[in-house]
Amino acid sequence: MKVTLHIWRQSKPSTKDDFAQDGKMVRYELDHVSNDMSFLEMLDVLNEQLIKKGEEPVTFDHDCREGICGTCGVVVNGEPHGPESGTTTCQLHMRSFKDGAEIWVEPWRAAAFPVIKDLMVDRTALDRIVQAGAFVSVNTGAPQDANALPVPKADADKAFDAAACIGCGACVAACKNASSMLFVGAKVSHFVHLPQGRVERETRARNLVAAMDKEGFGNCTNQYECEAACPKDIPVRVIADLNREYLRAKVREEPANTKRIGGDG
Amino acid sequence: MTWLCDFWRSSVGGKLTMAVTGVLLFLFVVGHLLGNLQLFSEPEHLADYAKLLHREPALLWAVRCVLGGALLLHVVTGIRLARQNRAARPVKYQKEEILVASFASRSMLLTGLTTLGFVVYHLLHFTAGVVHGAGAAKAGKFDGFDVHTMVVRSFENPSIALAYVGFMVVLFFHLAHGIQSFVQTLGLNHARYTPVIRRLSVVVAGLLAGGNILLPLSVLSGIVKVAP
Numbered sequence: 001m002k003v004t005l006h007i008w009r010q011s012k013p014s015t016k017d018d019f020a021q022d023g024k025m026v027r028y029e030l031d032h033v034s035n036d037m038s039f040l041e042m043l044d045v046l047n048e049q050l051i052k053k054g055e056e057p058v059t060f061d062h063d064c065r066e067g068i069c070g071t072c073g074v075v076v077n078g079e080p081h082g083p084e085s086g087t088t089t090c091q092l093h094m095r096s097f098k099d100g101a102e103i104w105v106e107p108w109r110a111a112a113f114p115v116i117k118d119l120m121v122d123r124t125a126l127d128r129i130v131q132a133g134a135f136v137s138v139n140t141g142a143p144q145d146a147n148a149l150p151v152p153k154a155d156a157d158k159a160f161d162a163a164a165c166i167g168c169g170a171c172v173a174a175c176k177n178a179s180s181m182l183f184v185g186a187k188v189s190h191f192v193h194l195p196q197g198r199v200e201r202e203t204r205a206r207n208l209v210a211a212m213d214k215e216g217f218g219n220c221t222n223q224y225e226c227e228a229a230c231p232k233d234i235p236v237r238v239i240a241d242l243n244r245e246y247l248r249a250k251v252r253e254e255p256a257n258t259k260r261i262g263g264d265g
Numbered sequence: 266m267t268w269l270c271d272f273w274r275s276s277v278g279g280k281l282t283m284a285v286t287g288v289l290l291f292l293f294v295v296g297h298l299l300g301n302l303q304l305f306s307e308p309e310h311l312a313d314y315a316k317l318l319h320r321e322p323a324l325l326w327a328v329r330c331v332l333g334g335a336l337l338l339h340v341v342t343g344i345r346l347a348r349q350n351r352a353a354r355p356v357k358y359q360k361e362e363i364l365v366a367s368f369a370s371r372s373m374l375l376t377g378l379t380t381l382g383f384v385v386y387h388l389l390h391f392t393a394g395v396v397h398g399a400g401a402a403k404a405g406k407f408d409g410f411d412v413h414t415m416v417v418r419s420f421e422n423p424s425i426a427l428a429y430v431g432f433m434v435v436l437f438f439h440l441a442h443g444i445q446s447f448v449q450t451l452g453l454n455h456a457r458y459t460p461v462i463r464r465l466s467v468v469v470a471g472l473l474a475g476g477n478i479l480l481p482l483s484v485l486s487g488i489v490k491v492a493p
Protein backbone atom coordinates (compact mmCIF):
# COMPACT_ATOMS: atom_id res chain seq x y z
CA MET A 1 0.00 0.00 0.00
CA LYS A 2 0.88 3.63 -0.40
CA VAL A 3 0.57 6.33 2.25
CA THR A 4 1.10 10.08 2.47
CA LEU A 5 2.63 11.18 5.75
CA HIS A 6 2.59 14.61 7.35
CA ILE A 7 5.16 14.54 10.13
CA TRP A 8 6.11 17.23 12.67
CA ARG A 9 9.79 18.06 12.14
CA GLN A 10 11.50 20.19 14.79
CA SER A 11 15.29 20.31 14.89
CA LYS A 12 15.80 22.22 18.17
CA PRO A 13 14.41 21.45 21.65
CA SER A 14 11.43 23.47 22.89
CA THR A 15 12.13 26.28 25.33
CA LYS A 16 9.62 28.04 27.59
CA ASP A 17 9.44 31.11 25.33
CA ASP A 18 9.63 29.30 22.02
CA PHE A 19 7.91 25.97 22.22
CA ALA A 20 7.56 25.19 18.52
CA GLN A 21 11.02 26.48 17.46
CA ASP A 22 11.45 25.78 13.71
CA GLY A 23 8.82 23.01 13.88
CA LYS A 24 6.50 22.39 10.94
CA MET A 25 4.58 19.58 9.27
CA VAL A 26 6.56 17.98 6.42
CA ARG A 27 4.98 15.83 3.74
CA TYR A 28 6.42 12.43 2.75
CA GLU A 29 5.17 9.86 0.24
CA LEU A 30 5.86 6.22 1.09
CA ASP A 31 5.24 3.33 -1.30
CA HIS A 32 5.33 -0.49 -0.89
CA VAL A 33 4.12 -0.38 2.70
CA SER A 34 3.06 -3.84 3.90
CA ASN A 35 -0.21 -4.39 5.74
CA ASP A 36 1.66 -6.40 8.34
CA MET A 37 4.11 -3.66 9.29
CA SER A 38 3.65 -2.00 12.61
CA PHE A 39 3.36 1.77 12.53
CA LEU A 40 6.91 2.09 13.90
CA GLU A 41 8.28 -0.30 11.27
CA MET A 42 6.69 1.92 8.64
CA LEU A 43 8.55 4.89 10.18
CA ASP A 44 11.76 2.78 10.15
CA VAL A 45 11.34 2.24 6.39
CA LEU A 46 10.79 5.97 5.89
CA ASN A 47 13.93 6.72 7.92
CA GLU A 48 16.04 4.30 5.85
CA GLN A 49 14.95 6.09 2.71
CA LEU A 50 15.68 9.49 4.27
CA ILE A 51 19.16 8.35 5.34
CA LYS A 52 19.85 7.03 1.82
CA LYS A 53 18.90 10.42 0.43
CA GLY A 54 21.23 12.09 2.92
CA GLU A 55 18.36 13.69 4.89
CA GLU A 56 17.90 13.79 8.65
CA PRO A 57 15.81 10.78 9.80
CA VAL A 58 12.65 11.35 11.88
CA THR A 59 13.36 11.08 15.61
CA PHE A 60 10.77 9.10 17.55
CA ASP A 61 10.76 7.35 20.92
CA HIS A 62 10.39 3.58 21.23
CA ASP A 63 11.74 0.72 23.29
CA CYS A 64 9.94 -2.59 23.88
CA ARG A 65 7.82 -2.57 20.72
CA GLU A 66 5.44 -4.96 22.44
CA GLY A 67 3.03 -2.56 24.09
CA ILE A 68 4.29 -2.65 27.66
CA CYS A 69 6.89 0.08 28.17
CA GLY A 70 4.89 3.16 27.17
CA THR A 71 7.76 4.84 25.31
CA CYS A 72 6.30 4.97 21.79
CA GLY A 73 3.80 7.80 22.16
CA VAL A 74 2.92 9.83 19.09
CA VAL A 75 -0.35 11.39 18.01
CA VAL A 76 -1.59 9.74 14.81
CA ASN A 77 -4.41 11.48 12.95
CA GLY A 78 -5.31 13.47 16.04
CA GLU A 79 -5.47 10.47 18.38
CA PRO A 80 -2.74 9.47 20.82
CA HIS A 81 -1.36 6.07 19.71
CA GLY A 82 -3.59 6.22 16.63
CA PRO A 83 -7.07 5.00 15.78
CA GLU A 84 -7.19 1.55 17.47
CA SER A 85 -8.51 1.64 21.03
CA GLY A 86 -6.47 0.05 23.81
CA THR A 87 -3.38 -0.09 21.57
CA THR A 88 0.07 1.52 21.74
CA THR A 89 1.66 2.95 18.59
CA CYS A 90 4.10 0.02 18.38
CA GLN A 91 1.15 -2.39 18.37
CA LEU A 92 -0.73 -0.38 15.76
CA HIS A 93 -0.46 -1.99 12.33
CA MET A 94 -0.69 -0.51 8.86
CA ARG A 95 -3.75 -2.67 8.16
CA SER A 96 -5.63 -0.14 10.29
CA PHE A 97 -5.18 2.34 7.43
CA LYS A 98 -6.58 2.36 3.90
CA ASP A 99 -4.36 2.26 0.83
CA GLY A 100 -3.61 5.85 -0.14
CA ALA A 101 -4.34 7.13 3.37
CA GLU A 102 -3.09 10.52 4.55
CA ILE A 103 -1.59 10.21 8.02
CA TRP A 104 -0.71 13.08 10.36
CA VAL A 105 1.96 12.31 12.98
CA GLU A 106 2.63 14.77 15.79
CA PRO A 107 4.34 14.70 19.19
CA TRP A 108 2.43 14.85 22.52
CA ARG A 109 1.45 18.52 22.89
CA ALA A 110 1.78 19.83 26.44
CA ALA A 111 3.73 22.57 28.20
CA ALA A 112 4.93 19.90 30.63
CA PHE A 113 6.29 17.77 27.75
CA PRO A 114 8.84 19.91 25.86
CA VAL A 115 9.79 18.49 22.46
CA ILE A 116 13.37 17.19 22.34
CA LYS A 117 13.39 16.63 18.59
CA ASP A 118 10.71 15.88 15.98
CA LEU A 119 8.29 13.42 17.64
CA MET A 120 10.30 12.81 20.82
CA VAL A 121 9.20 14.62 23.96
CA ASP A 122 10.66 14.90 27.44
CA ARG A 123 8.32 13.07 29.81
CA THR A 124 10.42 13.32 32.98
CA ALA A 125 7.60 15.44 34.47
CA LEU A 126 5.79 12.13 35.04
CA ASP A 127 8.90 10.66 36.71
CA ARG A 128 9.09 13.62 39.08
CA ILE A 129 5.45 13.04 40.06
CA VAL A 130 6.21 9.39 40.80
CA GLN A 131 9.24 10.44 42.87
CA ALA A 132 6.95 12.63 44.99
CA GLY A 133 5.38 9.53 46.53
CA ALA A 134 3.85 7.08 44.05
CA PHE A 135 5.40 4.15 45.89
CA VAL A 136 5.35 2.43 49.28
CA SER A 137 8.32 3.66 51.29
CA VAL A 138 8.54 0.97 53.98
CA ASN A 139 11.13 -1.69 53.33
CA THR A 140 9.17 -4.92 53.39
CA GLY A 141 12.12 -7.31 53.32
CA ALA A 142 11.74 -10.64 51.56
CA PRO A 143 8.39 -11.40 49.92
CA GLN A 144 6.00 -12.74 52.51
CA ASP A 145 3.57 -15.58 52.16
CA ALA A 146 0.94 -14.59 49.61
CA ASN A 147 -1.93 -15.29 51.99
CA ALA A 148 -0.44 -13.51 55.01
CA LEU A 149 -2.14 -10.26 54.08
CA PRO A 150 -5.58 -10.97 52.67
CA VAL A 151 -6.81 -8.48 50.05
CA PRO A 152 -10.43 -8.79 48.88
CA LYS A 153 -10.67 -9.65 45.19
CA ALA A 154 -12.69 -6.51 44.40
CA ASP A 155 -9.96 -4.29 45.92
CA ALA A 156 -7.20 -6.18 44.17
CA ASP A 157 -9.04 -5.71 40.86
CA LYS A 158 -9.43 -1.97 41.38
CA ALA A 159 -5.77 -1.62 42.30
CA PHE A 160 -4.79 -3.67 39.27
CA ASP A 161 -6.92 -1.56 36.89
CA ALA A 162 -4.84 1.43 37.97
CA ALA A 163 -1.54 -0.47 38.10
CA ALA A 164 -1.90 -1.26 34.40
CA CYS A 165 -0.69 2.31 33.69
CA ILE A 166 2.50 2.30 31.61
CA GLY A 167 3.14 6.02 32.08
CA CYS A 168 3.07 6.79 28.36
CA GLY A 169 1.38 10.18 28.73
CA ALA A 170 -1.40 9.53 26.20
CA CYS A 171 -3.92 10.87 28.76
CA VAL A 172 -2.10 14.21 28.79
CA ALA A 173 -1.85 14.24 25.00
CA ALA A 174 -5.56 13.47 24.57
CA CYS A 175 -6.85 15.83 27.25
CA LYS A 176 -8.15 19.14 25.86
CA ASN A 177 -6.49 20.77 28.88
CA ALA A 178 -3.25 18.73 28.83
CA SER A 179 -4.10 17.50 32.33
CA SER A 180 -2.28 14.54 33.85
CA MET A 181 -5.03 13.63 36.29
CA LEU A 182 -5.65 10.18 34.81
CA PHE A 183 -1.97 9.36 35.38
CA VAL A 184 -1.88 10.80 38.91
CA GLY A 185 -5.29 9.25 39.65
CA ALA A 186 -3.92 5.88 38.57
CA LYS A 187 -1.00 6.19 41.01
CA VAL A 188 -3.26 7.24 43.89
CA SER A 189 -5.91 4.62 43.12
CA HIS A 190 -3.33 1.85 42.66
CA PHE A 191 -2.11 2.24 46.27
CA VAL A 192 -5.22 3.30 48.11
CA HIS A 193 -7.00 0.00 47.44
CA LEU A 194 -4.17 -2.02 49.00
CA PRO A 195 -3.32 -2.27 52.71
CA GLN A 196 0.39 -1.57 52.12
CA GLY A 197 -0.42 1.61 50.21
CA ARG A 198 -3.06 2.90 52.60
CA VAL A 199 -0.50 3.77 55.31
CA GLU A 200 0.78 6.79 53.37
CA ARG A 201 -2.43 7.67 51.55
CA GLU A 202 -2.67 11.22 52.86
CA THR A 203 0.90 12.37 52.26
CA ARG A 204 0.79 10.65 48.89
CA ALA A 205 -2.37 12.45 47.74
CA ARG A 206 -1.05 15.83 48.87
CA ASN A 207 2.46 15.38 47.50
CA LEU A 208 1.43 13.98 44.12
CA VAL A 209 -1.03 16.81 43.49
CA ALA A 210 1.57 19.40 44.53
CA ALA A 211 4.14 17.79 42.22
CA MET A 212 1.64 17.63 39.36
CA ASP A 213 0.71 21.30 39.76
CA LYS A 214 4.38 22.34 39.74
CA GLU A 215 4.89 20.80 36.29
CA GLY A 216 2.31 23.00 34.56
CA PHE A 217 -0.26 20.41 33.54
CA GLY A 218 -3.86 21.61 33.00
CA ASN A 219 -6.93 20.84 35.08
CA CYS A 220 -9.39 18.04 34.36
CA THR A 221 -12.82 19.16 33.15
CA ASN A 222 -14.37 15.68 33.13
CA GLN A 223 -14.49 15.30 29.36
CA TYR A 224 -13.14 11.74 29.58
CA GLU A 225 -10.90 11.98 26.49
CA CYS A 226 -8.09 10.41 28.55
CA GLU A 227 -10.06 7.24 29.24
CA ALA A 228 -10.89 6.92 25.53
CA ALA A 229 -7.24 7.37 24.51
CA CYS A 230 -5.52 5.28 27.19
CA PRO A 231 -3.81 2.24 25.63
CA LYS A 232 -4.40 0.35 28.89
CA ASP A 233 -8.06 1.41 29.25
CA ILE A 234 -7.58 3.00 32.67
CA PRO A 235 -11.03 4.23 33.76
CA VAL A 236 -11.78 7.82 34.87
CA ARG A 237 -12.91 6.26 38.15
CA VAL A 238 -9.29 6.75 39.23
CA ILE A 239 -9.74 10.54 38.85
CA ALA A 240 -12.77 10.39 41.16
CA ASP A 241 -10.54 8.42 43.56
CA LEU A 242 -7.89 11.14 43.28
CA ASN A 243 -10.41 13.94 43.99
CA ARG A 244 -11.78 12.10 47.01
CA GLU A 245 -8.35 11.18 48.37
CA TYR A 246 -7.08 14.74 47.95
CA LEU A 247 -10.11 16.21 49.73
CA ARG A 248 -9.74 13.70 52.56
CA ALA A 249 -6.01 14.34 52.86
CA LYS A 250 -6.43 18.13 52.92
CA VAL A 251 -9.22 18.00 55.50
CA ARG A 252 -7.17 15.73 57.77
CA GLU A 253 -3.92 17.67 57.29
CA GLU A 254 -2.53 18.99 60.59
CA PRO A 255 -0.75 22.34 60.92
CA ALA A 256 3.00 22.00 60.41
CA ASN A 257 3.72 23.15 63.99
CA THR A 258 1.43 20.61 65.73
CA LYS A 259 3.06 19.52 69.04
CA ARG A 260 3.51 15.80 69.69
CA ILE A 261 4.12 14.21 73.14
CA GLY A 262 6.79 12.00 71.70
CA GLY A 263 8.62 14.97 70.16
CA ASP A 264 9.64 15.06 66.54
CA GLY A 265 11.28 11.63 66.38
CA MET B 266 -6.27 30.92 55.97
CA THR B 267 -3.11 29.89 54.10
CA TRP B 268 -4.49 26.36 54.27
CA LEU B 269 -7.62 27.48 52.45
CA CYS B 270 -5.65 29.49 49.88
CA ASP B 271 -3.33 26.54 49.20
CA PHE B 272 -6.33 24.30 48.76
CA TRP B 273 -8.05 26.70 46.36
CA ARG B 274 -4.86 27.29 44.38
CA SER B 275 -4.24 23.57 43.79
CA SER B 276 -5.68 21.94 40.69
CA VAL B 277 -7.89 19.45 42.50
CA GLY B 278 -8.87 22.08 45.08
CA GLY B 279 -9.93 24.42 42.27
CA LYS B 280 -12.02 21.67 40.71
CA LEU B 281 -13.65 20.91 44.06
CA THR B 282 -14.41 24.62 44.44
CA MET B 283 -16.15 24.55 41.05
CA ALA B 284 -18.12 21.48 42.09
CA VAL B 285 -19.29 22.76 45.50
CA THR B 286 -20.25 26.20 44.18
CA GLY B 287 -21.79 24.50 41.12
CA VAL B 288 -23.98 22.34 43.38
CA LEU B 289 -25.17 25.43 45.30
CA LEU B 290 -26.03 27.24 42.06
CA PHE B 291 -27.70 24.11 40.71
CA LEU B 292 -29.87 23.78 43.84
CA PHE B 293 -30.78 27.44 43.50
CA VAL B 294 -31.88 26.88 39.89
CA VAL B 295 -34.09 23.97 41.05
CA GLY B 296 -35.69 26.02 43.83
CA HIS B 297 -36.08 29.05 41.60
CA LEU B 298 -37.92 27.02 38.95
CA LEU B 299 -40.33 25.58 41.54
CA GLY B 300 -41.13 29.13 42.63
CA ASN B 301 -41.51 30.35 39.04
CA LEU B 302 -43.99 27.64 38.12
CA GLN B 303 -46.52 29.38 40.39
CA LEU B 304 -47.06 31.72 37.46
CA PHE B 305 -49.52 29.05 36.37
CA SER B 306 -51.59 29.37 39.55
CA GLU B 307 -53.50 32.39 40.94
CA PRO B 308 -51.69 35.77 40.75
CA GLU B 309 -52.13 36.07 44.56
CA HIS B 310 -50.04 32.93 45.04
CA LEU B 311 -47.07 34.42 43.24
CA ALA B 312 -47.46 37.62 45.26
CA ASP B 313 -47.69 35.62 48.51
CA TYR B 314 -44.60 33.66 47.50
CA ALA B 315 -42.71 36.89 46.79
CA LYS B 316 -43.84 38.28 50.15
CA LEU B 317 -42.77 35.09 51.90
CA LEU B 318 -39.26 35.47 50.48
CA HIS B 319 -39.15 39.06 51.73
CA ARG B 320 -40.64 38.36 55.20
CA GLU B 321 -37.27 37.93 56.93
CA PRO B 322 -34.89 40.44 55.38
CA ALA B 323 -31.97 39.02 57.36
CA LEU B 324 -32.61 35.53 56.01
CA LEU B 325 -33.15 36.85 52.48
CA TRP B 326 -29.84 38.69 52.58
CA ALA B 327 -28.05 35.70 54.08
CA VAL B 328 -29.21 33.52 51.20
CA ARG B 329 -28.34 36.25 48.68
CA CYS B 330 -24.84 36.54 50.14
CA VAL B 331 -24.23 32.78 50.03
CA LEU B 332 -25.45 32.54 46.44
CA GLY B 333 -23.63 35.67 45.35
CA GLY B 334 -20.44 34.45 47.01
CA ALA B 335 -20.81 31.05 45.37
CA LEU B 336 -21.35 32.66 41.96
CA LEU B 337 -18.34 34.94 42.39
CA LEU B 338 -16.12 32.04 43.49
CA HIS B 339 -17.46 29.87 40.66
CA VAL B 340 -16.67 32.54 38.04
CA VAL B 341 -13.25 33.50 39.39
CA THR B 342 -12.15 29.87 39.82
CA GLY B 343 -13.60 28.88 36.43
CA ILE B 344 -11.67 31.62 34.64
CA ARG B 345 -8.46 30.77 36.50
CA LEU B 346 -8.70 27.06 35.64
CA ALA B 347 -9.55 27.83 32.00
CA ARG B 348 -6.51 30.12 31.68
CA GLN B 349 -4.22 27.48 33.17
CA ASN B 350 -5.69 24.93 30.77
CA ARG B 351 -4.94 27.16 27.79
CA ALA B 352 -1.37 27.69 28.97
CA ALA B 353 -0.88 23.93 29.45
CA ARG B 354 -0.94 23.40 25.67
CA PRO B 355 1.27 26.06 24.06
CA VAL B 356 1.28 24.45 20.59
CA LYS B 357 -2.04 23.22 19.19
CA TYR B 358 -2.41 19.98 17.24
CA GLN B 359 -2.55 20.46 13.47
CA LYS B 360 -5.03 17.63 13.34
CA GLU B 361 -7.14 16.92 16.40
CA GLU B 362 -9.89 14.37 16.90
CA ILE B 363 -12.61 14.60 19.51
CA LEU B 364 -12.98 11.10 20.91
CA VAL B 365 -15.86 11.42 23.36
CA ALA B 366 -16.00 15.02 24.67
CA SER B 367 -19.51 16.45 24.22
CA PHE B 368 -20.27 19.87 22.72
CA ALA B 369 -21.54 20.93 26.15
CA SER B 370 -18.29 19.93 27.85
CA ARG B 371 -16.22 21.88 25.33
CA SER B 372 -18.20 25.11 25.74
CA MET B 373 -18.40 25.40 29.54
CA LEU B 374 -16.54 28.71 29.75
CA LEU B 375 -18.65 30.24 26.98
CA THR B 376 -21.99 28.97 28.34
CA GLY B 377 -20.88 29.98 31.84
CA LEU B 378 -19.98 33.54 30.87
CA THR B 379 -23.21 33.88 28.88
CA THR B 380 -25.11 32.71 31.96
CA LEU B 381 -23.27 35.33 34.02
CA GLY B 382 -24.46 37.96 31.56
CA PHE B 383 -27.97 36.58 31.89
CA VAL B 384 -27.86 36.66 35.70
CA VAL B 385 -26.89 40.36 35.65
CA TYR B 386 -29.58 41.19 33.09
CA HIS B 387 -32.22 39.15 34.91
CA LEU B 388 -31.48 40.83 38.27
CA LEU B 389 -31.66 44.29 36.68
CA HIS B 390 -34.89 43.26 34.98
CA PHE B 391 -37.03 41.62 37.67
CA THR B 392 -35.24 42.14 41.00
CA ALA B 393 -34.14 45.76 40.61
CA GLY B 394 -36.79 46.55 37.99
CA VAL B 395 -34.58 49.06 36.22
CA VAL B 396 -34.79 47.72 32.65
CA HIS B 397 -37.91 47.43 30.49
CA GLY B 398 -39.83 49.47 33.11
CA ALA B 399 -40.70 46.25 34.94
CA GLY B 400 -40.55 47.90 38.36
CA ALA B 401 -43.59 50.06 37.56
CA ALA B 402 -45.69 47.01 36.66
CA LYS B 403 -44.85 45.29 39.95
CA ALA B 404 -45.90 48.31 42.07
CA GLY B 405 -49.57 47.80 41.15
CA LYS B 406 -51.65 45.38 43.25
CA PHE B 407 -50.82 43.16 46.31
CA ASP B 408 -48.79 45.78 48.31
CA GLY B 409 -46.24 46.27 45.56
CA PHE B 410 -45.79 42.54 44.94
CA ASP B 411 -47.73 42.10 41.68
CA VAL B 412 -45.10 39.79 40.30
CA HIS B 413 -47.62 38.12 38.01
CA THR B 414 -48.45 41.31 36.09
CA MET B 415 -44.78 42.31 35.95
CA VAL B 416 -43.73 38.99 34.45
CA VAL B 417 -46.63 38.76 32.00
CA ARG B 418 -46.20 42.38 30.79
CA SER B 419 -42.49 41.67 30.16
CA PHE B 420 -42.97 38.41 28.30
CA GLU B 421 -45.71 39.88 26.10
CA ASN B 422 -42.78 41.54 24.37
CA PRO B 423 -41.53 38.84 21.95
CA SER B 424 -37.91 40.00 21.99
CA ILE B 425 -37.73 39.76 25.79
CA ALA B 426 -39.46 36.37 25.78
CA LEU B 427 -37.16 34.98 23.09
CA ALA B 428 -34.08 36.34 24.86
CA TYR B 429 -35.11 34.39 27.98
CA VAL B 430 -35.66 31.24 25.90
CA GLY B 431 -32.19 31.67 24.35
CA PHE B 432 -30.49 32.11 27.73
CA MET B 433 -32.21 28.99 29.06
CA VAL B 434 -30.91 26.95 26.10
CA VAL B 435 -27.42 28.14 27.06
CA LEU B 436 -28.03 27.15 30.69
CA PHE B 437 -29.19 23.75 29.46
CA PHE B 438 -25.79 23.08 27.88
CA HIS B 439 -23.94 24.30 30.99
CA LEU B 440 -25.90 21.98 33.26
CA ALA B 441 -26.05 19.02 30.84
CA HIS B 442 -22.30 18.66 31.38
CA GLY B 443 -22.19 20.33 34.81
CA ILE B 444 -24.45 17.99 36.78
CA GLN B 445 -22.61 14.75 36.02
CA SER B 446 -19.36 16.70 36.27
CA PHE B 447 -19.87 17.74 39.90
CA VAL B 448 -20.74 14.17 40.83
CA GLN B 449 -17.44 12.94 39.34
CA THR B 450 -15.45 15.84 40.80
CA LEU B 451 -16.84 15.14 44.27
CA GLY B 452 -15.30 11.70 43.95
CA LEU B 453 -18.43 9.69 43.26
CA ASN B 454 -17.94 7.16 40.47
CA HIS B 455 -19.51 3.74 40.47
CA ALA B 456 -19.83 1.16 37.72
CA ARG B 457 -23.59 0.92 38.23
CA TYR B 458 -24.63 4.53 38.91
CA THR B 459 -22.21 6.61 36.84
CA PRO B 460 -23.64 5.70 33.41
CA VAL B 461 -27.14 6.47 34.74
CA ILE B 462 -26.00 9.78 36.25
CA ARG B 463 -24.41 10.84 32.95
CA ARG B 464 -27.72 10.35 31.17
CA LEU B 465 -29.77 11.87 34.01
CA SER B 466 -27.55 14.94 33.85
CA VAL B 467 -28.89 15.77 30.36
CA VAL B 468 -32.48 14.93 31.36
CA VAL B 469 -32.44 17.08 34.52
CA ALA B 470 -30.77 19.96 32.66
CA GLY B 471 -33.52 19.64 30.03
CA LEU B 472 -36.27 19.68 32.65
CA LEU B 473 -34.79 22.75 34.37
CA ALA B 474 -34.29 24.73 31.17
CA GLY B 475 -37.57 23.45 29.67
CA GLY B 476 -39.54 24.33 32.80
CA ASN B 477 -38.25 27.89 32.69
CA ILE B 478 -38.86 28.14 28.94
CA LEU B 479 -42.54 27.29 29.55
CA LEU B 480 -43.04 30.68 31.21
CA PRO B 481 -42.21 33.07 28.35
CA LEU B 482 -43.75 30.67 25.81
CA SER B 483 -47.07 30.42 27.63
CA VAL B 484 -47.28 34.21 27.92
CA LEU B 485 -46.35 34.66 24.25
CA SER B 486 -48.98 32.15 23.16
CA GLY B 487 -51.61 33.81 25.36
CA ILE B 488 -52.11 30.86 27.73
CA VAL B 489 -51.13 33.06 30.68
CA LYS B 490 -52.57 36.59 30.66
CA VAL B 491 -52.58 39.59 33.00
CA ALA B 492 -55.28 39.01 35.63
CA PRO B 493 -58.32 41.25 35.08
Ligand code: HEM
Pocket residue numbers: 220221222280283284285287288290291294339340341343344347370373374376377378380381382439440442443444446447448450451
Ligand atom coordinates in the same frame (compact mmCIF):
# COMPACT_ATOMS: atom_id res chain seq x y z
C1 HEM C 1 -26.85 29.71 37.35
C2 HEM C 1 -25.59 29.72 37.14
C3 HEM C 1 -24.64 28.54 37.07
C4 HEM C 1 -24.85 27.22 37.41
C5 HEM C 1 -26.10 26.59 37.94
C6 HEM C 1 -23.60 26.53 37.15
C7 HEM C 1 -23.39 25.19 37.38
C8 HEM C 1 -22.19 24.53 37.15
C9 HEM C 1 -21.92 23.18 37.49
C10 HEM C 1 -22.89 22.25 38.20
C11 HEM C 1 -20.64 22.89 37.11
C12 HEM C 1 -19.90 21.57 37.27
C13 HEM C 1 -18.90 21.62 38.38
C14 HEM C 1 -17.84 20.53 38.25
O1 HEM C 1 -17.21 20.41 37.20
O2 HEM C 1 -17.66 19.78 39.20
C15 HEM C 1 -20.11 24.06 36.49
C16 HEM C 1 -18.85 24.16 35.94
C17 HEM C 1 -18.32 25.30 35.37
N1 HEM C 1 -18.95 26.54 35.30
FE1 HEM C 1 -20.80 26.96 35.97
N2 HEM C 1 -22.68 27.41 36.65
C18 HEM C 1 -23.29 28.64 36.60
C19 HEM C 1 -22.71 29.82 36.18
C20 HEM C 1 -21.44 29.92 35.65
C21 HEM C 1 -20.84 31.17 35.27
C22 HEM C 1 -21.47 32.54 35.42
C23 HEM C 1 -19.60 30.87 34.76
C24 HEM C 1 -18.65 31.90 34.22
C25 HEM C 1 -17.37 31.80 34.20
C26 HEM C 1 -19.42 29.42 34.83
C27 HEM C 1 -18.32 28.73 34.40
C28 HEM C 1 -18.09 27.40 34.64
C29 HEM C 1 -16.88 26.70 34.27
C30 HEM C 1 -15.69 27.28 33.50
C31 HEM C 1 -17.03 25.39 34.74
C32 HEM C 1 -16.00 24.27 34.66
C33 HEM C 1 -16.26 23.49 33.45
C34 HEM C 1 -15.74 22.10 33.53
O3 HEM C 1 -15.13 21.71 34.54
O4 HEM C 1 -15.97 21.42 32.54
N3 HEM C 1 -20.56 28.88 35.40
N4 HEM C 1 -21.07 25.06 36.54
Ligand code: FES
Pocket residue numbers: 062063064065066067068069070071072088089090091
Ligand atom coordinates in the same frame (compact mmCIF):
# COMPACT_ATOMS: atom_id res chain seq x y z
S1 FES D 1 7.55 0.72 22.40
FE1 FES D 1 7.06 -0.03 24.38
S2 FES D 1 4.92 0.31 24.46
FE2 FES D 1 5.39 0.81 22.40
